[in-house]
Amino acid sequence: MNEPLKLKKAALQDLIDLLRREEFKVLGPVVREGSVAFHEVREVSDLPIGMRDAQEAGRYRLTPGVDGEIFGVVNGAGSLKPFFFAPHEILLEVRREHRGFKVRDATPAAPRLALIGVRACDLAALAIQDRIFLHDKFRDAHYEARRKDVFFVAVNCTRSAPTCFCVSMKTGPEAASGFDLAMTEMEDGFVVRTGSAAGERVVSKLQLPTAASEDVAKARARIDECASGMQRQMDTSDLPHLLYDEVDSPRWNDVAARCLSCTNCTMVCPTCFCHSVMDVQELDGNMSRRVRQWDSCFSLEHAHIHGINFRPRIHDRYRQWLTHKLASWIDQFGTSGCVGCGRCITWCPVGIDLTEEVAAIRAQRGKH
Amino acid sequence: MKPRIAVFKFASCDGCQLQFLNAEDELLTLASLVEFAYFTEARSRALDGPYDIAFVEGSITTPDDARRIIEVRERTRYLVTIGACATAGGIQALRNWSEVEQYKRVVYPSPEFISTLSTSTPISEHVKVDFELWGCPIDKHQLIDVVRSLLSRAKPALPGHSVCMECKRRGNVCVVVARGEPCLGPVTRTGCGALCPAYDRGCYGCFGPADDANMEAFTRLMASQGITGMDAVRRLRSINGYVRPWRETADAIAKNQNQND
Ligand code: SF4
Ligand code: SF4
Ligand code: SF4
Ligand code: SF4
Secondary structure, rough: OOOOOEEEEEHHHHHHHHHHOOOOEEEEEEEEEEEEEEOOOOOOOHHHEEEEEEEEEEEEEEEEOOOOOOOOOOOOOOHHHHHHHOOEEEEEEEEEEOOOOOEEEEEOOOOEEEEEEEEEHHHHHHHHHHHHHEEEOEEHHHHHHHOOOOOEEEOOOOOOOOOOHHHHHOOOOOOOOOOOEEEEEOEEEEEEEEEHHHHHHHHHHHHOOOOOOOHHHHHHHHHHHHHHHHOOOOOOOOHHHHHHOOOOHHHHHHHHHHHOOOOOHHHHHHOHHHEEEEEOOOOOOOOEEEEEOOOOOOOOHHEEEEOOEOHHHHHHHHHHHHHHHHHHHHHOOOOOOOOOOHHHHHHOOOOOHHHHOOOOHHHHOOOO | OEEEEEEEEEEEOOOHHHHHHHHHHHHHHHHOOEEEEEOOOOOOOOOOEEEEEEEEEEEEEOHHHHHHHHHHHHHHEEEEEEEEHHOOOOOHHHHHHOHHHHHHHHHOOHHHOOOOOOEEEEEHOOOOOEEEEEEEEEEEHHHHHHHHHOOOOOOOOOOEEEHHHHHHHHHOOHHHHOOOOOHHHHEOOOOOOOHHHHOOOOOOOOOHHHOOHHHHHHHHHOOOOOOOOHHHHHOOOOOOOHHHHHHHHHHHHHHHHHHOO
């Protein structure tokens, strides 16, 4: 079992059709307003065929790519996060009754999703979110309702964006786990591996042939080339201690002078999970909804407790973010909070790059 | 007795108080919960105070305004400013950078009849303000939420973070990063629901400055997009131009520009 199979390019439509017949809502990268995000896909032609992305710190453009290449665009601002940890959702509704009140849990009716074109770093990020929202008996019912029964078709990266550094974070460019199918794109088709019983069932229905050994070798070489050619890196060897020791690094002031505290980095980060919860009343005062929405450690209110704000400066907030993400996350969850997807670098309007910040903090270590 | 609400107008366009009437779905419920004791745009009956909540639209531009706002404050429990004019001085605060006497002579055939101050200033420069609703115009949901919260003796939730957070929650593609377009979102207060970026254009700052806006970094971002000198000044000196962080930043850029000229 689990030998590599071959899916011809034309047969990708069969996969989409099959998943749709099995009542999945199929989502994949779709071009919207100059970027890609996961949206519904009915036809292969909905995917960004023949396009690529040009990414750098603070800049993103779609560009013409290679004819017929289907998954040439590495990623966009939108990760998988919003599909499971919703940007804005009602947790419960409290209604005034004749005597007392009644509470109704607003657990979402989630569609069954099949996600096509998911990257290794996306899956690694999802595993981290699972660790946060579905740990032991502390399970978030809303996250769980959306998360179960999802079918993942991963695409191994054969091309990285200049902002990617998954090799440093050991999360890519090849999907290691968490997928039902993982595909590597070649000129004439995909080399496909299965990662679950559900994946096995799907390939047997599609009756995919075994991949030729040359194809398998070529797919391997493409992934390896992507890994060895990755431009960005982050040295993690002295983490978490570097950031704990350097709590007074002069670099925090330097980055705080550049940072807008706009929250974009945390919004696009596939692992950031900060949220705020508030009660919103109906005007008549007879019903109240408890709402949860994405929040960020970059917002001033987030550190506001009774009578005091404990992170009043941007300095405090950037340091909180980076130190949590790369250091205390490890103590808290047993894993780094960063998978190296590069989104926070690209989508920061002023192009602040965490890999550069860590390197600068290291370079000044103990010298101040 | 139902709580008494008043809506007062100073120098403004009426667009903010119109948000009460635009709240069609809520209007009947609202009328059953409160008494509109003074709201001349909606009804001619006008009752004297005291008022439980006074919504104040418009900025202070005349000596008479300056007296009247003190009277309003004296008769009011919670004073809530609505909109950019009342909260920041409004677009009419552009006069604060010019010679009002000159304008008077150019615009009016008999300028001696015009009684005006040389400045347009926000309500908070004259009396204590309890809550501020930003926007040009204000957001209907924030308005309703303030009424409901005050009726329930709860503090209204009026977040001060950037437009960017809501922009990303909505799944908009950033116009700065993906198109190189100017956008005031990173330094602008949330509240509009990131309306402009949702329609593929940059934010022009109608909700005023976000908490702790880093204007120096933002000035450099504008410069990297080729927006410098008076171009940058004009972007900041707009609907909310007279509010402190934007005023000081624009003034500093303008001063620099003059020195360089
Ligand atoms: S970080 Fe790695 S896995 Fe993620 S998109 Fe880039 S190359 Fe692919
Ligand atoms: S690092 Fe960049 S994206 Fe993050 S808050 Fe600062 S300016 Fe915004
Ligand atoms: S910190 Fe940045 S690079 Fe790391 S996972 Fe989050 S968005 Fe991706
Ligand atoms: S479009 Fe404007 S408001 Fe939206 S994220 Fe970009 S800078 Fe912020």
